[in-house]
Amino acid sequence: MTFPESNDRRKKIGQAVMFGVSKGISYGIVALLFLILFFIIKQGIGVISWEFLTAMPTDGMTKGGIYPAIIGTLYLVGGSMLFAFPVGVMAGIYVNEYAVSGPMKRFINMMTNNLAGVPSIIFGLFGMALFVNQMGFGASILAGSLTLGLLALPIVIRTTEESLKSVDDTFRQASYALGGSKLYTIRKVVLPIALPNILTGLILAVGRVSGETAPILFTVAAYFLPRLPNSIMDQCMALPYHLYVISTSGTQIEASRPIAYGTAFVLVAIVLIVNILAALLRNYFGKKVKMN
Amino acid sequence: MRLRKITEPVFERLIKICGYSSGFIVLLIVIFLFKEGISFFNLSPVDEGSTLWVHNSNPVKELDAAQIKDIFDQKIDNWKAIGGNDQPIELFTLDELGEAFTAEQLGPKFEYLPKCIDSYMDSLPGAIGFFPEKQTVGLLKSAKEVEVDKVSFSTFISDTEWFPTSRPAARMGIMPLLLGTLLVSFFAILFALPLGLAASIYLAEIADDRVRKILKPIIELLAGIPSVVYGFFGLVVIVPFVQNTFNLPVGETALAGSIVLAIMALPTIITVSEDALRTTPRAMKEASLALGASQWQTIRKVIVPYAASGITAAAILGIGRAIGETMAALMVTGNSAIMPHSLLQPVRTIPATIAAELGEAPFGGLHFKALFALGCILFIITLIINLLVERVSAKRR
Incomplete structure (x- = not known):
């Protein structure tokens, strides 16, 4: 109290400095992201051409395109969502609409959290032990898709649960009052309102799955397979594994650098497109639901 | 309306099953991971069927993976270091047989192989031999088999070397x-x-x-x-x-x-x-x-x-x-x-x-x-x- 003025000034200067520092760090992190994106886009964009996207790799993967890897990733993403989407949405419905709060619900939530926290290489080990060996699928699109589907499951469950939670209870009560059963209410009232948010979650899960490498290492990914897969019991190439392979192994790492930059560019482009799509969807439907 | 009375419980059952899916998957992961993982312990660190032999006069009965690797890396060169007599260790693998014996002595189908090994081991009291298959060697008169310590959880946790493919014995310390x-x-x-x-x-x-x-x-x-x-x-x-x-x-x-x-x-x-x-x-x-x-x-x-x-x-x-x-x-x-x-x-x-x-x-x-x-x-x-x-x-x- 003796020198209120100087104390006050010190306080102000201290605050200004700390605010500046935390602001600087925040923008620094954003700048870092842009640096990574810019670097990969700048190095990769020159490689991208119609031929790069639609041709087979040639010359020990130093020339040609990445067509089989793109197709392989599409198969894997599609296959994993075929499993994770219905199961995950139904699990989300159960947790939010049916499960009564108590130890059982807490247990389910804990298990979903645990599943989300399991490292991706563990999914790879598990997929190899269960799908590839025990069930005898071998290294195949089927085994890889199921493994990736397990990894995507907690994401779908979480987003479904959150989306359902945000649906106002009055909608449900109105439906019950009109004689709708529980399932009928969920199907006709709750799900349509929550659908945009659920779809956003699905899109984000697609983004996650398309870039995962560790789960497919031993379950499906082929080092070099310059043809398209014939069936779901076939191996296939995949974008993230392709990037790993051509940037770390092989004898011509330098020669295949352009291909690596191009592959990284495609992966980053998928992530950007997926995130922008999700943001647009959320914005567009977010407004629409509010109006109702 | 009646149809819905049948389908609704079915759907609700399905939803419930899916609700438990994450718990079920975590359980499956635990089972499959640990089934393979636990069976690792109590395995022998040498390849299946392979055996280590020492001269009959050698008092060493048991070796662990670390000692075997040191012996074959020639970091240990005297039996005294691992509780044996004061004599140099002589490494002996099947590859060396080709130099020590002629093709005739080994026989056209290697039928005299055990005999050759036997006489060779007999002449070297400090020898330790590593033979891939017991069947090809048979029982030796001049040598006895050394017991190899099994992989234990404590060595897995505490060993400071990770050489999973080294032979004759792998060292797997995490x-x-x-x-x-x-x-x-x-x-x-x-x-x-x-x-x-x-x-x-x-x-x-x-x-x-x-x-x-x-x-x-x-x-x-x-x-x-x-x-x-x-x-x-x-x-x-x-x-x-x-x-x-x-x-x-x-x-x-x-x-x-x-x-x-x-x-x-x-x-x-x-x-x-x-x-x-x-x-x-x-x-x-x-x-x-x-x-x-x-x-x-x-x-x-x-x-x-x-x-x-x-x-x-x-x-x-x-x-x-x-x-x-x-x-x-x-x-x-x-x-x-x-x-x-x-x-x-x-x-x-x-x-x-x-x-x-x-x-x-x-x-x-x-x-x-x-x-x-x-x-x-x-x-x-x-x-x-x-x-x-x-x-x-x-x-x-």
Whole structure:
């Protein structure tokens, strides 16, 4: 109290400095992201051409395109969502609409959290032990898709649960009052309102799955397979594994650098497109639901 | 209406089953991981069917994997060092038979092989022989089989050497891998936590809503970039940077790994600690401001302490992410399974080891099972981390 003025000034200067520092760090992190994106886009964009996207790799993967890897990733993403989407949405419905709060619900939530926290290489080990060996699928699109589907499951469950939670209870009560059963209410009232948010979650899960490498290492990914897969019991190439392979192994790492930059560019482009799509969807439907 | 009475219960049953799916999958993961992992213990570290023999007069009855490797690496050259007589150790493998005996002596179909080995072993009291198949050797009169200590959990945990494919005996100690993982993850969090905390304070308390709405999705985008892209970026940008800055022979080091994993842990840390900071009750903030504290003092003395457990949870979650990260660690840490001494040397993490070696390990063999055991260790670590986070955040409520 003796020198209120100087104390006050010190306080102000201290605050200004700390605010500046935390602001600087925040923008620094954003700048870092842009640096990574810019670097990969700048190095990769020159490689991208119609031929790069639609041709087979040639010359020990130093020339040609990445067509089989793109197709392989599409198969894997599609296959994993075929499993994770219905199961995950139904699990989300159960947790939010049916499960009564108590130890059982807490247990389910804990298990979903645990599943989300399991490292991706563990999914790879598990997929190899269960799908590839025990069930005898071998290294195949089927085994890889199921493994990736397990990894995507907690994401779908979480987003479904959150989306359902945000649906106002009055909608449900109105439906019950009109004689709708529980399932009928969920199907006709709750799900349509929550659908945009659920779809956003699905899109984000697609983004996650398309870039995962560790789960497919031993379950499906082929080092070099310059043809398209014939069936779901076939191996296939995949974008993230392709990037790993051509940037770390092989004898011509330098020669295949352009291909690596191009592959990284495609992966980053998928992530950007997926995130922008999700943001647009959320914005567009977010407004629409509010109006109702 | 009647049809619905039949289909509805079926659907509701299906929904319930799916509801339990995550618990079921976690259970399956535990079963399959541990089934393979546990069967690793009590296996012999030498190849199946292979045997070690010493001269009858040799008092050594038992050897462990470390001693066998040292003997065949010629680091131990006298039996005295491992409790035998004072005599030099003579290594003897099947390859040497070709030099010691002529083709006629061995017989056209190697039918005299056991006899040859027998007479050879007999002439060398200090010999130790390693023969791949018992059947080809038969029982020797001049030599006796040495018992090899089985792989035990304690050597798996405490041994400091990881040579899973070395012969005659593999050494599988996870110490270098465990320490490598912890070293890389610890420094990743050391780099990421202050930055992440500062950013979360800025987002939660300082930035106005408009700025926050722009920055938040951008930072979350960091979490969406695939780990293999981070690994690639680390390989072409951060690895050369580390190499040039510290003048190293190779840039693939623990430091490069820590930097890349720090970037990857940032979005987790920021999101979780921002959420925690936001839960501070308005009344507490306003009480502090009303007492004349500045906004920064309020942040430092009221908001951050209030959110401490949430920030702890963020740090633990970040460590968990870093420990489990596979591809980026595999691509930038240099993959050398030796005991780490400094940040500026190549190390190897547990997930990177699994990813790098499983493809080459023969199915169902010793090495294969060792990697599953490694997976069990990793799973247990992440489970502990998840439970810790659960506990820390449960305390808040």
